[in-house]
Amino acid sequence: MKKITGIVFIFIVCAVLSLTGCSNAGSRKNTFTFATWAAGVELQEFNEIINRVNQNADGKYKIEVLSVPSDYYIKLSTNIAAKKAPDFFWLTQELISKYAKMGAIADITDKLESSSNLTREQYYPGVLQSAIYEERCYGLPWIANPLIVFYNQDLFDEAGIPYPSPDGGWTWEEFIDIAKRLTTTKEDAFGNNYKQYGYVVDGWPNIETFIWAGGGDIIAENGVDVLLDSQESISGLAILNKILKAGISPSYSEVSSLGSNNVWFEKQRAAMFMGGIQDNFETKVNAMPENEQFRIGYAPMPVGLDNRSHSFNWTASTVMSKQVADNPLAYEIMETITLEFFKWKIAPPIKGEIDQVAKINPLKAPALDTIQICLNNARSANYVPEWNEINNSLWLKLYSKMLNDPDFDYESEAKAIAREARELIAKRK
Amino acid sequence: MKKSKVGFLFILPWLTGLVLFTVIPIIAALFISMTDWSIIGDANFIGLENFKAIFEDQMFYKTLLITVRYAIFAIPLTIFTALLVAISLNNQYKGTGVFRTIFYMPSIVSGVAVAIVFKWILDPNYGVLNSLLGILGITGPNWLYDPDWVLPSYLIMAIWGASGGLYIYLAALKDIPKELYESATIDGAGLIHRIRYITLPMLTPILFYNMVIGIISAFRKFTDAYILGGAGEEGIFYMVYLYGQAFSFYKMGYATALAWILFVIIFSLTLIVNYTKKYWVYSE
Numbered sequence A: 001m002k003k004i005t006g007i008v009f010i011f012i013v014c015a016v017l018s019l020t021g022c023s024n025a026g027s028r029k030n031t032f033t034f035a036t037w038a039a040g041v042e043l044q045e046f047n048e049i050i051n052r053v054n055q056n057a058d059g060k061y062k063i064e065v066l067s068v069p070s071d072y073y074i075k076l077s078t079n080i081a082a083k084k085a086p087d088f089f090w091l092t093q094e095l096i097s098k099y100a101k102m103g104a105i106a107d108i109t110d111k112l113e114s115s116s117n118l119t120r121e122q123y124y125p126g127v128l129q130s131a132i133y134e135e136r137c138y139g140l141p142w143i144a145n146p147l148i149v150f151y152n153q154d155l156f157d158e159a160g161i162p163y164p165s166p167d168g169g170w171t172w173e174e175f176i177d178i179a180k181r182l183t184t185t186k187e188d189a190f191g192n193n194y195k196q197y198g199y200v201v202d203g204w205p206n207i208e209t210f211i212w213a214g215g216g217d218i219i220a221e222n223g224v225d226v227l228l229d230s231q232e233s234i235s236g237l238a239i240l241n242k243i244l245k246a247g248i249s250p251s252y253s254e255v256s257s258l259g260s261n262n263v264w265f266e267k268q269r270a271a272m273f274m275g276g277i278q279d280n281f282e283t284k285v286n287a288m289p290e291n292e293q294f295r296i297g298y299a300p301m302p303v304g305l306d307n308r309s310h311s312f313n314w315t316a317s318t319v320m321s322k323q324v325a326d327n328p329l330a331y332e333i334m335e336t337i338t339l340e341f342f343k344w345k346i347a348p349p350i351k352g353e354i355d356q357v358a359k360i361n362p363l364k365a366p367a368l369d370t371i372q373i374c375l376n377n378a379r380s381a382n383y384v385p386e387w388n389e390i391n392n393s394l395w396l397k398l399y400s401k402m403l404n405d406p407d408f409d410y411e412s413e414a415k416a417i418a419r420e421a422r423e424l425i426a427k428r429k
Numbered sequence B: 001m002k003k004s005k006v007g008f009l010f011i012l013p014w015l016t017g018l019v020l021f022t023v024i025p026i027i028a029a030l031f032i033s034m035t036d037w038s039i040i041g042d043a044n045f046i047g048l049e050n051f052k053a054i055f056e057d058q059m060f061y062k063t064l065l066i067t068v069r070y071a072i073f074a075i076p077l078t079i080f081t082a083l084l085v086a087i088s089l090n091n092q093y094k095g096t097g098v099f100r101t102i103f104y105m106p107s108i109v110s111g112v113a114v115a116i117v118f119k120w121i122l123d124p125n126y127g128v129l130n131s132l133l134g135i136l137g138i139t140g141p142n143w144l145y146d147p148d149w150v151l152p153s154y155l156i157m158a159i160w161g162a163s164g165g166l167y168i169y170l171a172a173l174k175d176i177p178k179e180l181y182e183s184a185t186i187d188g189a190g191l192i193h194r195i196r197y198i199t200l201p202m203l204t205p206i207l208f209y210n211m212v213i214g215i216i217s218a219f220r221k222f223t224d225a226y227i228l229g230g231a232g233e234e235g236i237f238y239m240v241y242l243y244g245q246a247f248s249f250y251k252m253g254y255a256t257a258l259a260w261i262l263f264v265i266i267f268s269l270t271l272i273v274n275y276t277k278k279y280w281v282y283s284e
Helices: A002-023 A040-057 A072-081 A093-101 A109-114 A125-131 A153-159 A172-182 A207-213 A231-246 A252-258 A261-266 A281-286 A328-341 A354-360 A362-376 A387-404 A410-426 B003-032 B049-055 B058-088 B096-108 B111-121 B128-135 B147-160 B162-175 B178-186 B191-219 B223-228 B238-247 B252-280
Strands: A031-036 A062-067 A088-092 A145-152 A184-187 A193-196 A272-276 A296-299 A311-314 A316-320
Touching: A031 A040, A031 A072, A031 A328, A040 A062, A040 A328, A072 B238, A088 A093, A088 A328, A093 A125, A093 A316, A093 A387, A125 A311, A145 A153, A145 A362, A153 A172, A153 A296, A172 A231, A172 A272, A207 A231, A207 A311, A207 A387, A231 A387, A231 A410, A252 A261, A252 A387, A261 A272, A261 A281, A281 A296, A281 A362, A296 A362, A316 A328, A354 A362, A387 A410, B003 B252, B049 B252, B058 B147, B058 B162, B058 B191, B058 B238, B096 B162, B111 B128, B111 B147, B111 B223, B147 B162, B147 B223, B162 B191, B178 B191, B191 B252, B223 B238, B238 B252
Parallel strands: A031 A062, A031 A088
Antiparallel strands: A088 A316, A145 A272, A145 A296, A145 A311, A184 A193
16 A cells, blocks of 8 residues: 555656646757748758758757648647647748737847847848837748739830839839730730730739828728728729729639739730749749740839838748747747748848849849849738738728729728728727 | 446447547537637636627628528529439439449549639639530629629539439438339329329438438538638638638637537527428328
8 A cells, every 4th residue: 555655656746846847848948849831842941941050059959840831820829729839930920910919929029139140120121010019029030022013024025115114113103004005915826816914913912002002001000090091091992993994904703714813924914913022933934935935024113102112021920939938048049040041031031131032043133123122112011910800801891892893882891991990909908 | 247337338438539529629619609719818708798799790690691591592402403313313224323423423522622623613714614605605604703693603513512412312212112103103193293292202301311411511611612712702601701710810719609609500490490390201
């Protein structure tokens, strides 16, 4: 009996010790997990970076990769709910405020301020802004992918239209006018008629692009005021409406018939395309048979009614789980990995690294000046924790309806969504 | 050991699974529906607030209406189609086996694959369906891109996959005593009369079963609707809305309350159908 009692006692002691150890395990450990949505080649490259960082750490710490190629955010949130959050993970810009609000990610403001390896000032302001919520920083953006206008120089030459300046300065009116001139009926090799469009819009670019073109916005920088129904925002929606009514883009239902919007540009069915600077049209065109190749030109986004050229930028950040926030190694690791990512992706989100774009993809070299302008103009929406719901309404109730019906009363709907957004934000605790 | 104890031991693994993966989640879901749980953060008990908010939510009514409208058309259409196919394939002719396999095939194809195939079939510009209509001189609609044609698009998909119940009908048809048909034929009954007065009454227990299953699956429509969507909000079925609340908006408490309401709706409809059973289902 005594023996059994002794075993039970040892078991309880071990259990208590191991459980109490759990409470501060995050602040002492030196093996960390990093979750990524990368898969395939991207995952291989990611693993190579992590291996390099691990080697350089020389045993000081070790990073283990957690690859979640599908349902990333569902699995991530489930892990967080189960208190098994990865120590570091990628987070898209739209979710930073949400995760920060829910207390899932660590506030790194003070660590960023006190570091000299990677400073706030090094970042393009519009890029870093996406990782800020209520004036606190929650992530280190590792990529910048602002919009740029790709155009088909051969189709411009054919129509006798001078190229837009690579330094920008063209207005949305001029853009629409050029797109109209590039919209024409052509004949293919078999004698069948087909339509060549000046531009393609099908929900992409996102609605922010047009709202900003009018000088408006969806949510104000303070994260509270809703600007969607402002006169400027309505003017921006009017620009989108004008594009849709002008017939310069294939209809919404027609776009998907070629697979996706970018294919229209690749197949020379649309003369201009607004894509991220990372879009790899150059490699695709190079791989085409010679008679299908064309020359690509680059221009910054058109200037809006506020005299500014806004380039919607998609970025993602490396974020840190709150569990390891107190570990002195954690920020060092996060920073080291992020700095490595800068050598990997187009484009590095920090100033003075534009040449890196040509190193990563030499075919982008002719676009460097324009890419630099786009990076300077890069910005994202003012994301709030309610963003997904607001954005969902913007797509379902506004943008998709505008695409399906050019006579849709977008002004009334924008006002209705603005009211909903105000109610949602007012409920924020 | 007593016989009952041995029996209990045999079903213990299943019972454990039932308790762990069904009973406890159901109880947990009831609790979650009364919280503001966002999956990631802490859950605060808020009583019936989620249910109150749902009944004030316009999208709840809209998605419910879309689903009910679909169910009203899809259930009878799929039952009728499956029954028609089963009656046609009930006799042994040359090639019947091949046709049975072909008609049953949709039910073994993954829902995701079906959705992707239908995305192409229903493409307004280059889709098979509009091309066929074009041959007949008809300009096809915009299908999923036109709010008025979203429901018919989903009904076409439902009819295509209707033969899932084919083998149940075939089995039931085989069970109908041949003497009944022989007697009816001697009495001068034609094909229509034989179907009307023998086949259909004898199949009513299977029709009842398929109707209940049909109600459940129509209200739980998700895979193809999630992938294909539809113009504006027309493709947002109740389950798609529920899923979005949970995993896009991180409102797990709200989504769980929606799930409970769906359960009540399906349960009530099943009870109603069960109540009507005595008026139309034949039993010996």
